Amino acid sequence: MIPAPFEYVAPTSVADAVAALGEAGEDGKVLAGGQSLIPVLRLRLAFPSTLVDLRKVEELRGVRDDGDALVIGAMTRHDDVLRDPLVARHAALVVAATATVADPAVRHRGTFGGALAHADPAGDLAAVALALDASMVLEGPGGRRTVPASEFFVDYLETAMQPDEILVEVRVPKLQGQWGVHYEKFNRVAQAWAIVGVAVAVRRDNGSLAEARIGLTNMGATPVRARATEAALAGAPADVGSVKAAAASAADGTTPPSDLNGAADYRAHLARVLTARAVARAAGLTG
Numbered sequence: 001m002i003p004a005p006f007e008y009v010a011p012t013s014v015a016d017a018v019a020a021l022g023e024a025g026e027d028g029k030v031l032a033g034g035q036s037l038i039p040v041l042r043l044r045l046a047f048p049s050t051l052v053d054l055r056k057v058e059e060l061r062g063v064r065d066d067g068d069a070l071v072i073g074a075m076t077r078h079d080d081v082l083r084d085p086l087v088a089r090h091a092a093l094v095v096a097a098t099a100t101v102a103d104p105a106v107r108h109r110g111t112f113g114g115a116l117a118h119a120d121p122a123g124d125l126a127a128v129a130l131a132l133d134a135s136m137v138l139e140g141p142g143g144r145r146t147v148p149a150s151e152f153f154v155d156y157l158e159t160a161m162q163p164d165e166i167l168v169e170v171r172v173p174k175l176q177g178q179w180g181v182h183y184e185k186f187n188r189v190a191q192a193w194a195i196v197g198v199a200v201a202v203r204r205d206n207g208s209l210a211e212a213r214i215g216l217t218n219m220g221a222t223p224v225r226a227r228a229t230e231a232a233l234a235g236a237p238a239d240v241g242s243v244k245a246a247a248a249s250a251a252d253g254t255t256p257p258s259d260l261n262g263a264a265d266y267r268a269h270l271a272r273v274l275t276a277r278a279v280a281r282a283a284g285l286t287g
Contacts, residue, residue, distance in 0.1 A: 003044065004041075006048050009024075009052050012057060012058075014059060021165075021166065026163045027047070028051075029051055031051050032055075032074070034109065036118045036120070037118075060075035060168060063084045069172060070086055070172045070173075072113075072172065074166070074167040075114075076111060077109065077110065078101050078107035079104070079107045090174045093199060097124040097125055097127075097183040103191045113170060116129060116152075121153075121221055122218040126149075127198070128183065131199040131200065132175075132213070133148065137167070137171060139166055175203070180204070180283055183278070184281070188261055193218070194218050196216070196256075197216070198278040199215040200279050202279055208235055210234070211234060212229070212279060214229055218257070219268075226252075228250070229252075232246035232249060251269075256268055
């Protein structure tokens with residue numbers, strides 16, 4: 001199908017992009033990589049009055065080291081994230097999850113910030129941002145503000161961004177200490193959305209699991225942390241038995257959807273199984 005008519009603006013700076021969104025009002029939309037928005041436009045499920053294309057805003061691209069955090073520009077493409085040495089060194093969990101996003105064609109067009117701003121609970125990167133305690137830097141007419149990932153994802157396809165704000169960059173704190181990471185994803189076919197995904201970072205200390213951070217993909221209207229399992233793992237012995245026991249509570253407090261890919265109880269079962277697997281691999285307890 002052909003999209004409904006709209007005005008098209010291609011700013012070259014963040015300031016111009018914010019101004020264009022402000023002029024468009026609540027009916028304006030931001031175009032990043034377009035991998036999610038363009039199909040919606042073609043199906044006429046969205047009717048923006050103005051499309052603000054960010055692809056010429058170079059200041060939104062790239063990765064930089066900012067001391068205790070890694071900063072990833074919102075318009076940095078997935079493929080560039082995968083190839084960046086700073087991300088590989090300081091945010092290996094981001095690399096692990098990004099490698100599972102769709103296919104190479106999508107990863108060459110889709111953007112890191114665009115995926116997070118879209119806020120699809122079946123997307124892989126939102127749970128990673130949650131597990132790593134990342135923060136989203138937003139810019140609007142009133143200037144910049146920083147929103148932690150725990151507050152950024154509000155509801156299904158809904159974030160804390162206002163209509164006249166754009167996502168500028170994502171701040172990912174560096175993990176300090178002996179951390180292991182893993183992203184475990186279960187999908188129906190290769191390159192498909194996750195039926196359930198688990199993003200894990202585990203810190204070991206003196207033979208025990210000192211700390212665990214676990215983000216769950218597609219276990220609710222937003223990504224969620226497996227808090228009960230995290231608490232059970234804190235200080236637990238670094239062995240498979242302890243991991244399996246803690247993972248039994250991975251689905252506690254979640255509201256997984258039921259659809260053609262799986263019922264809610266099936267997703268809860270997957271969350272428990274995949275969490276045990278992901279934690280064990282992150283902690284180096286399996287080959």
